[in-house]
Amino acid sequence: MTASDQHTRRPTLADVAKAAGVSVSTASIAFSGSGPVSDATRERVLAAAASLGYDGPDPRARSLRQGRSGVIGVVLEGSLLYAFRDPVTSITLDGVATALGPQGAGLLLLTDSGEGAATIDTAAVDAVILLGCSTRVDHSIEVFGRRDIPVVSVEGPSRPELVEVTLDNRAASVVAARHLQSLGHERVGIATLGTADGQPAGPVTEDTPIAVSVTRERLLGTREIYPDAPAWSSVHNTPEDGRRAALALLDVAASERPTAIVAQADLLAIGVIQAVEELGLVVGVDVSVIGFDGIRIDGFAHDLTTMVQPASAKGHAAGAAVTALLAGDRPDTPIAFTCELHVGSTTGPVPSS
Amino acid sequence: MTASDQHTRRPTLADVAKAAGVSVSTASIAFSGSGPVSDATRERVLAAAASLGYDGPDPRARSLRQGRSGVIGVVLEGSLLYAFRDPVTSITLDGVATALGPQGAGLLLLTDSGEGAATIDTAAVDAVILLGCSTRVDHSIEVFGRRDIPVVSVEGPSRPELVEVTLDNRAASVVAARHLQSLGHERVGIATLGTADGQPAGPVTEDTPIAVSVTRERLLGTREIYPDAPAWSSVHNTPEDGRRAALALLDVAASERPTAIVAQADLLAIGVIQAVEELGLVVGVDVSVIGFDGIRIDGFAHDLTTMVQPASAKGHAAGAAVTALLAGDRPDTPIAFTCELHVGSTTGPVPSS
DNA sequence: TAGCGTAGTCGAATCGATTCGATTTCGCGC
DNA sequence: GCGCGAAATCGAATCGATTCGACTACGCTA
Numbered sequence: 001m002t003a004s005d006q007h008t009r010r011p012t013l014a015d016v017a018k019a020a021g022v023s024v025s026t027a028s029i030a031f032s033g034s035g036p037v038s039d040a041t042r043e044r045v046l047a048a049a050a051s052l053g054y055d056g057p058d059p060r061a062r063s064l065r066q067g068r069s070g071v072i073g074v075v076l077e078g079s080l081l082y083a084f085r086d087p088v089t090s091i092t093l094d095g096v097a098t099a100l101g102p103q104g105a106g107l108l109l110l111t112d113s114g115e116g117a118a119t120i121d122t123a124a125v126d127a128v129i130l131l132g133c134s135t136r137v138d139h140s141i142e143v144f145g146r147r148d149i150p151v152v153s154v155e156g157p158s159r160p161e162l163v164e165v166t167l168d169n170r171a172a173s174v175v176a177a178r179h180l181q182s183l184g185h186e187r188v189g190i191a192t193l194g195t196a197d198g199q200p201a202g203p204v205t206e207d208t209p210i211a212v213s214v215t216r217e218r219l220l221g222t223r224e225i226y227p228d229a230p231a232w233s234s235v236h237n238t239p240e241d242g243r244r245a246a247l248a249l250l251d252v253a254a255s256e257r258p259t260a261i262v263a264q265a266d267l268l269a270i271g272v273i274q275a276v277e278e279l280g281l282v283v284g285v286d287v288s289v290i291g292f293d294g295i296r297i298d299g300f301a302h303d304l305t306t307m308v309q310p311a312s313a314k315g316h317a318a319g320a321a322v323t324a325l326l327a328g329d330r331p332d333t334p335i336a337f338t339c340e341l342h343v344g345s346t347t348g349p350v351p352s353s
Numbered sequence: 354m355t356a357s358d359q360h361t362r363r364p365t366l367a368d369v370a371k372a373a374g375v376s377v378s379t380a381s382i383a384f385s386g387s388g389p390v391s392d393a394t395r396e397r398v399l400a401a402a403a404s405l406g407y408d409g410p411d412p413r414a415r416s417l418r419q420g421r422s423g424v425i426g427v428v429l430e431g432s433l434l435y436a437f438r439d440p441v442t443s444i445t446l447d448g449v450a451t452a453l454g455p456q457g458a459g460l461l462l463l464t465d466s467g468e469g470a471a472t473i474d475t476a477a478v479d480a481v482i483l484l485g486c487s488t489r490v491d492h493s494i495e496v497f498g499r500r501d502i503p504v505v506s507v508e509g510p511s512r513p514e515l516v517e518v519t520l521d522n523r524a525a526s527v528v529a530a531r532h533l534q535s536l537g538h539e540r541v542g543i544a545t546l547g548t549a550d551g552q553p554a555g556p557v558t559e560d561t562p563i564a565v566s567v568t569r570e571r572l573l574g575t576r577e578i579y580p581d582a583p584a585w586s587s588v589h590n591t592p593e594d595g596r597r598a599a600l601a602l603l604d605v606a607a608s609e610r611p612t613a614i615v616a617q618a619d620l621l622a623i624g625v626i627q628a629v630e631e632l633g634l635v636v637g638v639d640v641s642v643i644g645f646d647g648i649r650i651d652g653f654a655h656d657l658t659t660m661v662q663p664a665s666a667k668g669h670a671a672g673a674a675v676t677a678l679l680a681g682d683r684p685d686t687p688i689a690f691t692c693e694l695h696v697g698s699t700t701g702p703v704p705s706s
Numbered sequence: 707t708a709g710c711g712t713a714g715t716c717g718a719a720t721c722g723a724t725t726c727g728a729t730t731t732c733g734c735g736c
Numbered sequence: 737g738c739g740c741g742a743a744a745t746c747g748a749a750t751c752g753a754t755t756c757g758a759c760t761a762c763g764c765t766a
Contacts, residue, residue, distance in 0.1 A: 010499070010500065010501070012721095012722055012723080013722065013723060013724095014722080014723090022745075022746085023745065023746045023747070024722095024723080024724095024746090024747090025724080025725075025726095025745075025746060025747075025748090026744080026745055026746070028723070028724060028725085029724090029725095029744095029745090032724080034724085034725090035725090035744090035745095036742090036743055036744060036745090037743095037744070037745085038743085038744065038745095041744080041745085053499050055474070055496045055499055055500065056474070056475065057722075057723055057724090058417075058721085058722055058723065059475055059476060059477035060413070060416045060417040060420075060422060060477045060721080060722075060723090061417050061721070061722035061723035061724085061751090062722080062723055062724075063413045063416075063417075063477060063723095064411075064413040064414050064416075064417045064721085064722080064723075064724095064750095064751050064752070064753085065722080065723055065724045065725080065750075065751050066723090066724070066751085067413075067751075069413060069477065070472070070475070070476070071424075071461065071476070071477075073459075079447065079450075080446060080447050080450045080460075081443065081444065081446075081447035081450075084437050084443035084446065084447065085443060087438075090434065090437035090438060091434065093433060093434075093437065094432065094433050094434035094437065097432075097433045097434075097462075106426075106461045106462065106463060106472070106476050107433075107461070107462045108424065108459045108460070108461050108462075109450075109459065109460045109461075109462060110459060119423070119459070121408070121409070122409065122412050122423070123412060123423070123424070123459050124412035124413045124416060124422065124424075124477070143408045146363070146406050146408055147363065147408065148363070301654075365751095365752055365753080366752065366753060366754095367752080367753090375715075375716085376715065376716045376717070377716090377717090377752095377753080377754095378715075378716060378717075378718095378754080378755075378756095379714080379715055379716070381753070381754060381755085382714095382715090382754090382755095385754080387754085387755090388714090388715095388755090389712090389713050389714055389715090390713095390714070390715085391713085391714065391715095394714080394715085410752075410753055410754090411751085411752055411753065413751080413752075413753090414721090414751070414752035414753035414754085415752080415753055415754075416753095417720095417721050417722070417723085417751085417752080417753075417754095418720075418721050418752080418753050418754045418755080419721085419753090419754070420721075707766100708765105708766095709764100709765090709766090710763105710764085710765085710766105711762105711763095711764085711765105712761100712762090712763090712764105713760105713761090713762085713763105714759105714760085714761085714762105715758105715759085715760080715761105716757105716758085716759080716760095717756105717757095717758085717759100718755100718756090718757095718758105719754105719755090719756080719757100720753100720754085720755080720756095721752105721753090721754085721755105722751105723750100723751090724749105724750085724751085725748100725749090725750085725751105726747105726748090726749080726750095727746105727747095727748095727749100728745105728746085728747085728748105729744105729745080729746075729747095730743105730744085730745075730746090731742105731743085731744075731745090732741105732742090732743080732744095733740105733741095733742090733743100734739105734740090734741095735738105735739100735740090736737100736738090736739095
């Protein structure tokens with residue numbers, strides 16, 4: 001029987017140790033490098049491993065013993081597809097990966113919907129990064145808290161026990177609105193991001209509940225300058241949704257028509273511009289358009305006026321915060337980032353007519 | 354001492370069992386539901402767990418015992434940023450997530466560079482999906498093989514032990530080239546994707562080594578119809594790189610200038626079109642442009658002629674294949690997908706001059 | 707009423723490593 | 737020549753669950 005085992009059972013560290021004529025503990029040290037081993041012994045162990053086809057310790061066993069898995073969970077809002085489609089999320093995620101790179105941690109993608117691609121509560125993660133999540137994850141945060149799993153929230157829910165990476169969404173939106181104000185615009189329309197999961201597109205009124213903090217903060221910022229500006233919410237951050245929002249906002253008598261549209265994201269702004277042109281109007285002349293994010297859209301003809309946000313730095317900060325937390329340091333929180341106004345060609349003085 | 358433990362040590366299943374007055378095995382069954390338990394017992398266990406703040410079994414211990422972690426590794430070529438930027442990768446990944454969703458598996462992002470965001474060899478994954486990887490991962494494939502970890506390769510390296518999901522890159526490129534041929538084009542330029550990791554952009558000659566199979570196959574397809582067509586390779590699949598490629602390909606005497614350009618990806622094609630227009634030429638009249646992928650680029654003015662590939666279905670098939678492999682079934686391999694020609698407005702008859 | 711199957715529970719082995727404390731070995735200074 | 741500290745190695749406990757085989761009651765049939 002023992003002979004036939006070899007084709008089914010993978011070798012373990014114990015097998016390697018036996019083959020090398022050392023104890024399991026010594027073999028472990030030979031692999032991990034923690035502790036003193038003579039060169040001769042190490043080589044004997046490695047040779048035995050090679051001849052048995054042993055490729056190093058089982059990650060599962062190692063992570064049980066060490067209490068660490070080397071995996072960082074990244075919780076995204078909604079479906080993975082829309083998360084990937086959103087340039088800011090992609091860039092932020094890349095920033096996270098860059099900051100985490102040296103540590104050699106893997107990124108485990110999770111979504112905040114209970115069902116779906118991954119089970120947020122049962123994953124073996126050392127830390128969690130929430131990317132723009134809604135309050136839906138509150139319960140999970142408590143679980144992580146009990147498990148002593150550090151949580152970093154990027155533009156997400158705010159709770160005392162977690163480290164926050166923030167963006168000055170509200171203040172930046174004020175700056176954007178002031179820019180329009182300085183150009184003389186008085187009638188302004190707002191194309192917002194999604195208000196809540198599962199919520200359809202449509203007009204945003206006083207009492208529309210807004211669960212997504214980014215949407216809420218940016219809207220509040222704009223409304224500080226333009227309290228009565230009509231707003232239309234989208235479902236996804238896509239040009240198509242932006243286009244529809246603009247068509248809705250511009251579908252009024254010419255005398256009532258907004259002379260400027262604030263889009264809460266550049267992708268929306270692209271669609272807004274598309275709609276404006278479809279209506280035979282000139283962007284930056286008949287209708288000014290200002291975006292948010294500052295992503296570079298290749299192949300896009302206009303120089304979009306927008307609030308440029310440091311998405312990569314944001315992600316990098318989140319990754320660095322995770323590293324610090326895992327090392328036992330608690331970074332000062334919140335880690336705040338600010339946006340900068342880029343004036344392009346899509347905004348201009350209010351038309352005189 | 355025991356009293357002070359409570360603030361530092363997390364409760365284990367053993368603690369819960371003791372508090373509930375049952376054995377550990379019974380408590381385990383009460384949680385997992387595998388095996389018979391009386392309702393009274395289960396409730397007693399759950400109540401004890403709740404009062405102790407026990408949030409369910411430790412994923413690490415569970416995965417060690419069960420030999421499964423519930424995590425699927427996804428190996429991407431190059432940096433995460435460029436992987437996300439590539440719409441086809443994003444869509445494929447979403448397809449994977451969709452297919453894997455019901456199974457509740459998490460996606461662990463890995464890159465095929467030894468260093469970086471994740472260590473491909475030491476991750477606790479149940480299966481691996483290679484997305485367009487080069488032969489650089491061959492060693493890892495062997496390791497996975499020895500560990501009995503199923504590997505699915507999407508347009509990646511081909512080896513007997515792994516399940517392959519393929520696209521008819523070569524045949525589709527022939528179809529694209531025939532389309533140009535039928536329009537009378539004789540001088541054709543090719544904007545290729547990257548040829549190998551770390552390789553700079555530049556002309557592709559007979560003896561340029563091409564490690565990336567997608568690039569190679571698509572090029573071979575085009576060359577079946579246009580054996581002598583000059584080719585220029587890019588580094589990344591971006592409009593900017595496509596633009597540079599087109600400028601290089603078109604920078605010849607007017608009599609030598611290509612009347613059509615084959616871009617190996619739609620993102621490249623967008624840049625090609627941009628370059629053509631910068632040169633004062635009309636797309637589809639002076640220079641025809643055909644792409645590959647069939648992604649919808651929002652806010653893009655042209656109706657791009659392209660080979661539409663079923664990216665989402667590809668990802669879905671990869672996810673389904675992983676599910677099957679984990680269930681013990683071996684799907685027929687390769688799982689082949691084909692492209693379809695979409696004739697838009699960016700290709701037209703060869704200019705008569 | 708003896709026999710038997712089953713639901714419910716338990717104890718112990720197991721998964722495959724890491725790590726702690728103990729032991730042996732060896733070189734070296736006094 | 738003796739003891740001492742560091743290097744090298746070992747054995748055993750440990751991480752926290754799952755699972756298998758055994759055991760106890762209990763209800764049912766013949």
